[in-house]
Amino acid sequence: MKRLNRYLCTKMLHTVVKHTGSRYLVSPLPLWNPTPCVLRGKIRLYGTSTTNPIAVGDKVTVTNGVIGAVEPRKNYIIRRSTNLSRQEHIIASNLDAAYLIVTLALPQTPWEFVDRFLITCEAYKIPVVIVINKIDIQQKLVSDGITRFKEVYEGAGYRVWESSALTGEGVAQIRDAISGQVSLFSGISGVGKSSLINALDPQLALRTGILSDFHLKGKHTTTFYEMFPVAGGFVIDSPGIKGFGLVEVEREEVYHFFPELFKVASGCRYSPCTHTCEPDCAVLKALEQGVISTERYQSYVKILEEEGGKYR
DSSP: OHHHHHHHSSOEEEEEEEEETTEEEEEOTTSOOOEEEEEOHHHHHHSOSSSOSSOTTOEEEEETTEEEEEOOOSOEEEEEOSSTTOOEEEEEESOSEEEEEEOBSSSBOOHHHHHHHHHHHHHTTOOEEEEEOSHHHHHHHOHHHHHHHHHHHHHTTOEEEEOOTTTOTTHHHHHHHHTTSEEEEEOSTTSOHHHHHHHHOGGGOOOOOOOOTTTOOOOOOOOSOEEEEETTEEEEEOOOOSOOBOOSBOGGGGGGGSHHHHHHHTTOSSSSOOSSSOTTOHHHHHHHTTSSOHHHHHHHHHHHHGGGGOBO
8 A cells, every 4th residue: 555655646657557447557667566546537528539538558647546637649549430439549659669460361350451550550650560460370271361461561661470379489579579668469359469468478367268169260358458568568458449440641641651652652743643543643653563562552542432531
């Protein structure tokens, strides 16, 4: 109790490490001392238009167990629900890196989901690594798909790693990379995020789903966003995401967040250019020449077409 009082009865800066609705855990990082807090009502009511006024990773001031203010974020990853509510939700903030965990079969991560996640990381200048997890299973089922996936995304300038919580492949590489950083692990349900974190630090023993003998698909077990100390850094585990609607991205800006498109777009004859039908479009020329992949370009066009291209 004395230790709790020392940290929460004195006004100081903390990092939110977990939130479960109206209750939060905070810690004065890099010291790991999670302690419970509540949120002052004024912030909850007026602070933001998102479903969560405070996200894991936020820097907050705490006095007597009450969060009084949220510091400006250096970055964040935000998504809009793809259901009828269309609500916006901040996944995590103040990140040094994001790791998008994917599987190409059982379950299959949609390429468009990958692209939408990458757009958000590009928009807020968050370094991102794509990790093909359960690689031992993936190589048996979709070896050609792995080759093509890596060609497309490495060709676009992204790092694509392979990992397996079961065999340990790639775990050391990830462990070295996350040291000293605040990192987000995200992806759809069943790709093995929590299992991978357990492989990085077995002492955590995070709850994971049992694989179905038929589907080889993990059950959705992570319920809340939560940060853990892992391998000399801090990792945010997140619930599986079903859809990733874009927020704060205008139609004319979308190509900015496809690095391979942006790289050649300066050669277009007209400005602005939608890169869909204009004459002497450098992007379309690069597409014909195979410099830009068909898969990535199709994602770009689909995003332009949705909802009139507005995401604000």
